[in-house]
Structure formats: C-alpha cells, structure tokens
Amino acid sequence: MAAKQLKCRECGTEYALEAIYVCSKCFGPLEVGYDHSGLEDVGEVRRRIQGGPQNIWRYHDFLPLEGPQPRTRTGLPAGCTPLVRADRLAERLGLREVWIKNDAANPTHSFKDRVVSVAATRARELGFDTLACASTGNLANSVAAHGAALGMDSYVLIPADLEEQKVLATGVYGTNLVKVRGNYDDVNRLCTELSGDRENWAFVNINMRPYYAEGSKTVAFEIAEQLGWELPDRCVVPIASGSLYTKIAKGFQEFINVGLIDGDVPTMSGAQATGCSPVAAAFRDGKDFCRPVKPQTIAKSLAIGNPADGPYALDLARATGGTIESVSDHEIRAGIRLLAETTGIFTETAGGVTTAVLQKLAESGAIGSDERVVLVITGEGLKTLDAVRDSFMAYLVDPTIQSFEKAFAESARI
C-alpha cells in the first residue's frame, strides 16, 4: 500500500501503521504518511481511478489500506455522492457558481460512512473483531451499520439526549447501544478511557482515528473529479472536531502533489453553530488554540465543545485566506429552508449551519463575483426533523372542490 507510516503532527516521530493514535512522546495526534513516488504516470493514476468502483475504493492509492483489491472489498460502499450545481441558490445569494456536495446520499445518510468504511476495513486488516465509537449521532448510525455489514460486533456510545431519529437509525442495526448521561465530550472522555482497557475493540474515532480521518479526503477527491479534474475556488465546510475540514484540504493537496489537478488548495471557509463555536471564537480572537465550551445548539452533530483538530483548523483557515464563521439556531433553521427551497435538498442541522454560513459570507461580500464555491452538505434532514417542525403551514380541506377552492381563496386574502 502507498501508506508508509504514522507520523506525529506535532513532533514528527514516526510509528508503524498500527492501532495507535497519539504520539507517546508529546501526545500529538498521529497522521498517515504516504509514499506516492509510484504514481508518476498521472494518466495511468487517473485511468485507474476512473476505472474503479463507484465508491471511495476508487481512490485506493490514497487510502491507508492493504488488499484485497478494491472491487472485492465487502461492507457498505460509501461515497460517489452527487455534486449538484445549485444555480437557484447562487442566484438567491448573488453568487456566480455554487455546487452542493450532497453527502446525505451515503448508505447511512451522512459523510461518516466514508470515515467508518476506512476505519472498519483497516480494523479488520489489523485483526479486530469489534467496532466501537463515541458519537453525536451520524457516526453511531454508520458504525452500527458497518458492524452489521461486516459481521463485526459493535458498541455505540451516544449522549442520552440525542435526536430520536438518530437513536432509532442506530439501534435498528442490532448494535450494543449505550446512552451516556452527559454531552458528547463526556461520552468521548469515557470512550478514550475505555479504549485503554478494551484492547480488542477498534474505536473508529479513537485508536483507529488516523485511518478514520483519511476517509474524509475522499470528499475532496470526488469534488475534483466531478468538476472535471479542476479545483473549486472555495469550499464551505462544517466544523465539529475540525477533522473533515482539515482532511478535505489534505485531499486536494495530495491530488495537487501527484499532478492530478493544477492550482492551490481552495479557500477554506469553516462553519460552526454559535452555541458551540470554540473554533470560530478562536479564529475571531486571533488565537491558535481553542478554549473548550459547553455546547448549547440544535446542531447536535457539530456539538463538540473540545475540538481536537481545532488548532489545525485555525491554521488552515488562515493559510488559505478563509474564515471560520458561526450562525445562530434561528439562522440554522433558515439555512435548512433556504437549501431545501432552492435546491430540493433537505439537510440536517449541520447542513443548515453550512448553508447559513455561505449566506452570511455572500451577504458580507466576502465571496468574489467570479468564485466557484462548493458547499459540503454532510447529512440528511430526516435525521433532525424537530428543526423544521412548525416552520410552515399546511392546508386542511374536505375532499371536495368547494372546500379546496375556499381554502385557497381564504389564503389569498391573507
């Protein structure tokens, strides 16, 4: 495989490609390092990708996995989600060109299937028989489903107050579902402690985290490929831990490095909910670290008060000329409606955050008139139905023409 080692992002110490995630010298996070010297023939690399399966395994050369060959890999195929041109949304916002990367179109309806596919496959390669995770909901769905698809036991730990839809869409797969009395950061702390004692468990976002995080790069790979091997000028991406945001940039960079696309990493605009905005606050205050917060927002899938990749997200926003903005719960609900009404795509609260931040950037004039913008929509509206409840009226009529006409005549008068 092209992956060669794990490397500490802080001090550079290298480790073997095992189930470890923290540098034992400085506690910095470990990241997968690659040797792409075998990919000089760019035409051949491109043909291999285009001839690959309609899922993330087509980017096998850029993922930290051994055999078997991609076509025979089992499990839940993730990725190859639509990139939709959103002219009506662009027009509404006064922008030239907006595209929606609709990652709700994954097997369990969020981008988490990308990261779990990679983590679960690597876990099998390393001999694990059990998957586990700490989750704000979408990851719970995905880990439970991948456990079922791969025939692995799974343990899914979630905050007890999670949206009902996300709880139901996890339990149905027959996982060991654990509701923890606390917020996500409490669940995460518990899982980090547990991972030290459960050596045969692959916690996808803890001891498998270096592999897991690599899955997010495939969002960037697909955007570039779907744009005809070109880069967008700007991506608007939600930030919870900061992992997706930073790995999308890494994905573009890797394609640039091997010569598959020309140009620079796009301007990266990060999106948070004001009720949980430690990264946006640090960006605004010019800090290079995040002060943890207690989340209080309807965007529960982004409610990570202590974002592990926050420092790297801040570096990336500044390096690419981007920003990290936050929006209120009211703006999040309006964002969900705006996207739905202009594109036909119904997203969950995280997508409401992203859309509302795009709107905020557009209205402030931060987006140039010639920019091609990609909005990364990470999850499905049916998972957070409460966010749109009572946000519109319906007509109630008797089954007669007279009643129908009367209802609309009355509404016309109002």
Next chain:
Amino acid sequence: MSITVKLPTQLRDTVGGAASVQAEGATVGEALESVFTSHGELRDRLYQNGDLRRFVNVYLGGEDIRFLDGLQTALPDGAELTILPAVAGG
C-alpha cells in the same frame, strides 16, 4: 492531601506500567509536580514551556480543568485526576 492521578496507556511506561499513581498537593499543578519528582520523564511528555501541552486533557472528577482554574484548580483531599489525550470526531 492524597491525590490519585490516573494515566492513559500511552504514559504508563514512565511509571513502571501502573495505571495510576499517588500525588500530593493543594492544586492540580502541585499534584503533578509531586508526581514529576519521582517520575521525571512525565514532565516532558505533559508539559511544554511550563504549561500543559495542547493535546493533553486533564479532568478532575470528569470535568476538564480548563473549565475550572486550570493548573491552579484547588484539589480536595482524595481527589482523582485523569489524564487523557485529546481526540474527538463525532
């Protein structure tokens, strides 16, 4: 003032493999200093420029000390500190 400091697997080699060590001190910082006197290697793992490294989380009774008074957080007798690496990703 007897304090228990629980260590993650990544740090246990610095204390001979133990999952926790005993400490003394009225604050989090003092308690950690008391551990460093007998296990000096821990200091470099946890500290940089006199403060906790940015990927080190310390919890007092389940609460991140950054929500309290950081290293100055007062410790009741018998308190339990937990040191964990920062990871997250919902």
